[in-house]
Amino acid sequence: MHKPGGPTTVPASVEKVEGSRNPFDVNSLILLSKESFFLSSTGNAGNSPIVAIDSKIEQAMDLVKTHLMFAVREEVEVLRNKILALETTIIQLEAENSILREHVPTEVLQNLSATTSSPPPQSNTAVAAQ
Template identity: 50%
Template sequence: MVGWSVHRRLDRILCVSSCLLAAPAPAPASEAAMARPVRTDASASPGGSSLDNKIEPIDNKIEQAMDLVKSHLLLAVREEVDVLKANITKLVDKISVLERENEVLKTNASPEVLAKLAERPAAPPAAGQSAPGHRVA
């Protein structure tokens, strides 16, 4: 299954990113401190607020986690694309072999057999079943 490897990778990525974000965050002193807007200009207080100093590392960790998720997801997608391209190549090769076999069979078949083939519609056999005289690979 092609899609399952992407899901497994995403689970690992989420685990790693949650570990990055799991650093202990300081709890605010009160709900009023949480409701207060965060000032980003250094002129608000002489040395910058301590809340600003605590938010910046969290923002950096979130950004790092997002970058990590993005890079792992892109890697997983590239690997899946490579697998699908390989499958497409194999299928195209198989089609060309089958087309050559079909042409050989048509040229060596008797006119009666070709007439019978022209009379009935070409319906592909159901999945897992083979047409009479053919083997399922």
């Protein structure tokens, strides 16, 4: 799919913007596309204009695809870390819950079961808000 120029690489001009989480924002993509267009246009003097335009479009699409893949991978990693943290919290809370249930008198557990099975009473603030 790539032309003789070889695989598309990310130039050094695309760097992570300080304070920005995603290094591949719209401004970086535009700058990268302009740079790629300029670099590829200087080496295509012998080609017809249609082939040169097609080549540039393909290069730009490859760049966008690469940047999107990097962004998706970054988001997947963030979500995996959040899931791991939530699973750890669940395990800790379940262990704490089982310990508390072991040491609580049965009448307290029965009162808890009764309050969770009945609908919660409406407070005055909820009625006033309606």
